Amino acid sequence: MLSFVNDYSEGAHPAVLDAFVRTNLQQEPGYGDDAFCASAREKIRAACADPSADVFFLAGGTQTNQVVIDTMLAPYEGVVACETGHVSVHEAGAIEYTGHKVLTVPQHEGKMDAGELDAYVSTFFADENHDHMVFPGLVYISHPTEYGTLYTLQELKALREACDRHGLKLYLDGARLGYGLVAPGNDVTLADVARLTDAFYIGGTKVGALIGEAVVFPRRGMPAHFVTMVKQHGALLAKGRVLGIQFDVLFTDNLYTRIARNAITCADVLRAAFKEKGYRFLVENTTNQVLVVLDNERYESLRKVVATSYWERVDDTHTAVRFATSWATRMEDVEALVKLL
Amino acid sequence: MLSFVNDYSEGAHPAVLDAFVRTNLQQEPGYGDDAFCASAREKIRAACADPSADVFFLAGGTQTNQVVIDTMLAPYEGVVACETGHVSVHEAGAIEYTGHKVLTVPQHEGKMDAGELDAYVSTFFADENHDHMVFPGLVYISHPTEYGTLYTLQELKALREACDRHGLKLYLDGARLGYGLVAPGNDVTLADVARLTDAFYIGGTKVGALIGEAVVFPRRGMPAHFVTMVKQHGALLAKGRVLGIQFDVLFTDNLYTRIARNAITCADVLRAAFKEKGYRFLVENTTNQVLVVLDNERYESLRKVVATSYWERVDDTHTAVRFATSWATRMEDVEALVKLL
């Protein structure tokens, strides 16, 4: 059976496993004070062109969103996200669990519009009762979005400006950042992200790591006593080295973006095939998630031979389905799928 | 200056103050174990036609929503409310503070549609990823709603049925329940509310009490160790008698609904006057909140002589404003306002 079910179906890029084997018996301090984390931090700072950035490694995406958002918000503040944002829908209430509301604004193919954000916040502060409401404190965007779409540099700048106008922070969820950085037409660099946000994470789980995400707080922006709060959230790994080693490898010789390209190449072939066969896309994008609308009968027959991800109900007779590629996708599997269509 | 700013601008109905004075030096146990609370509970049970109902007294509306919703939900559940529900917007994130998400459905003049609720919950359970999402556990409605509108008995039954179909609980916020019970055309009794919900509260703060709300859990439905959880929320009054005395008075000889009528009478006069003068209503209703759309200039001039509540921005040149009446509103003030229009 073929599988395009997601971009975390396999283990890690072989170079990552090699590094585990190679360094296995080297003794290192715990909790991220090891030499691998130190080295990885330096490489990430360089890649972000921000020598003053704080870098912290966490295990997974929802955990990262939860810890970063909770520690960056004041108690009376909430996070503004698209109604389709991962934090809004697919984290089982992890943000609310920390006591903060997710305030939603409309989405456009998964993206937030700077004008709509500005209007939302302006309306909030103009409301004479806003002291009885949750203050917007931080804006959450994902890049690529949950729909695989990308912000342009212009759009990102506009969001930054809207945030600055109202004193809000900007946080970017980069679970699939690698696939965005190498997507055709993308004009946003890692340095742009570092320059324009107050915090973001470079996703490892979906881009070559076994597990792990690298949180970056540009311009020494990490909240005070962050390590204690990470521990308090149950998110501090004793063996921080496990995360450090992986990012050290991924940020050596641009491995992170080099391996991301495979996902795009495979997705492009798939997109072309779907287009040729007349399939409809739920949303068009240039990254590694191909979102296709299938009639339910086709979905039922296809899922017997190809594993995909249920995306959403479109109408009574149609379902949107995701075909995800990754650094590990084999072109022969893509071709086998194309034949099946 | 005239004031129609809200329905909690005055103190308490004189009979309530009389009772305070009369019982002042009677010694009673604390924390709701006093004779007044016991008597009030009995009277409320009788009024609800449910001799097995648990009744608990709390100080305010947001507190009541917070404590009741938090203690009725499982940790993985959220509360479903209209996007205009008080818990969704105007409680400063009090529900999220307790770790629970407010899941929103559309509103129709402040009301939830049973069909839309059913569709929302059905879609949730049909979603193959719903284990990664917040489970709907309890439905929150207000009656009268934030827009002063009322559910019909038929609509309430339909909501109950939708809840039963999916194993959800139903909770009714009755901050202004008194004004709903006596509104023209209302066909929902207190006994109906008790029969059709799993919990509700009878609002005192806005209907004759100094402060206080009476939470009713029909059919012995109060969560186990409720008093300890109320204390844990900081919501247990040492002098529970203060709440008991008031509800004992309000539920003697139907004082609660008798005094509510004044608000309706006054609001009716006001509504007629607005209609006659050609004003537009934001929403039409039959209870004590008159929601009028004013052009901004009119709003600015009017607010110099009449205190009202800012409601919401309608468009660039119009604002919705609330004129609230209550048990304490004097007809002479209503007439003075009518003259001003």
Add this chain to the structure above:
Amino acid sequence: MLSFVNDYSEGAHPAVLDAFVRTNLQQEPGYGDDAFCASAREKIRAACADPSADVFFLAGGTQTNQVVIDTMLAPYEGVVACETGHVSVHEAGAIEYTGHKVLTVPQHEGKMDAGELDAYVSTFFADENHDHMVFPGLVYISHPTEYGTLYTLQELKALREACDRHGLKLYLDGARLGYGLVAPGNDVTLADVARLTDAFYIGGTKVGALIGEAVVFPRRGMPAHFVTMVKQHGALLAKGRVLGIQFDVLFTDNLYTRIARNAITCADVLRAAFKEKGYRFLVENTTNQVLVVLDNERYESLRKVVATSYWERVDDTHTAVRFATSWATRMEDVEALVKLL
């Protein structure tokens, strides 16, 4: 049956009820923006000799402790209290409910020793693993303590100095502050409390008010957006006037301390009688709580005719019991009790 069960068995001082009656139909804005709160704030500032103090009114003691402590602590901090502190034991986990640990130090007749506090905090910061532990952020003391004892001015200054040495805040729970201020031998004034703490509350519930506590943040120390956080905790009363009126009355012509004296006078008579009859005190104090050790048989027979408060188990055959007096205690009841002994 006689009752010395607590100091909140009656309603309010008659002057408070008079004020409710007198002001009942005066229309005022909600949420503490009314004229009564404004006037009470001014009077409290004057009584505290701190014209810059922020004053906020809340409904009850546990609520006040919860809101104040939660909003004054950073997320990674806990509150240091005596192991017998009200927040440590008798608030059903209200502090932990807000996510903060109560860190305990030993008690000496209910009081915290400045030297022990200093040692505790010094040891914490000297511990090489303290980043994995809860940081002490604020010190909680009660005055009078749970055992009715009082800090001397010298002891209070020593605690302040210990806090300053380590950058901690100092918060004083004054649920029974009135009884402390007028106790024989007390050398701590309201102005001293304001000068030496970062926050404290003046208890109303137990000293003449129907309900209510006045939180004081000396030197403009109220946390930013406090009103929103109070709302978020479910603790914001719509009718803030209810609290303002009472403190306005209690702080007119020193009513607060004048009525407190009755409790002390009654307690003194009681103490003398117990002493004369050879009863043993659990702890000796000069305020309104008389803590007596009874053998269990005596306790069982006495509780048939006098209501008291179970305090704690002393040993297999003895129980400590509290006899509380208040502003409302009648000397004839005290004399009746003395006869019974």
Add this chain to the structure above:
Amino acid sequence: MLSFVNDYSEGAHPAVLDAFVRTNLQQEPGYGDDAFCASAREKIRAACADPSADVFFLAGGTQTNQVVIDTMLAPYEGVVACETGHVSVHEAGAIEYTGHKVLTVPQHEGKMDAGELDAYVSTFFADENHDHMVFPGLVYISHPTEYGTLYTLQELKALREACDRHGLKLYLDGARLGYGLVAPGNDVTLADVARLTDAFYIGGTKVGALIGEAVVFPRRGMPAHFVTMVKQHGALLAKGRVLGIQFDVLFTDNLYTRIARNAITCADVLRAAFKEKGYRFLVENTTNQVLVVLDNERYESLRKVVATSYWERVDDTHTAVRFATSWATRMEDVEALVKLL
């Protein structure tokens, strides 16, 4: 420089890394639904002699304690632990962060006494005010304890009986369970632990895994919707396979206990050497943590050549220090250390 700083200084047992390499490109579903987790679960059930046990894999120890304790407690309950329990002291308030109090009882070389537990709970329920206090709901013990000591089977049974008498649950933190199972004189088997507790975890991070802990809920005891609550805590790994693979290897052919023996052998040599040289132990134990009291000068000179863990301040001139061994400790390092002493 020699290091005995902890038992998580290295990577993973080579067999674990081999398995990562061998299975790397095998495609598997996420979130623990993979074949490796399924296989590991079966092997753990067999090792526990409980075919009905629920098994769930989490990333780290504090996370596991936080998620398990929070999901097993009712909202009004706290966890009872020794005052030296890991959850009491060294988890940065992770339990309180979830809203629950840690209730402490005395420790005896790190262990809880069943009689003292029973007395604590009996006193709680006998207290007439216990509705205003945090209910004990679950007992937390660690085995080996934080001091490396072990419960005997008899002691474990006595704790179970004390729990049963009062309706409490029993949870065992097995961060170093492997080292306990093979310690000389230990008479507690994995099957005993499964039979006598309501939940426990088998530590992987410190016993051969790269990261990971296996939570066991004997007798189908996993809380309903556990996966959703794990996600809500930010603790659900997308690549659950990473945890499953490791425990599958560790529970094949008793690898888990076989590799644990090395730690004990090394610690025994160390203990003998310390004893011979006249060093004093803080606590004597038979597992992999050797706790030695050093005078401060000796500590300062030793730490220049051997990395150890600061344990606690003993007095003005002495510090307790931990020398930890593990599955990875080399006997040559032990011998080098012995020479240094």
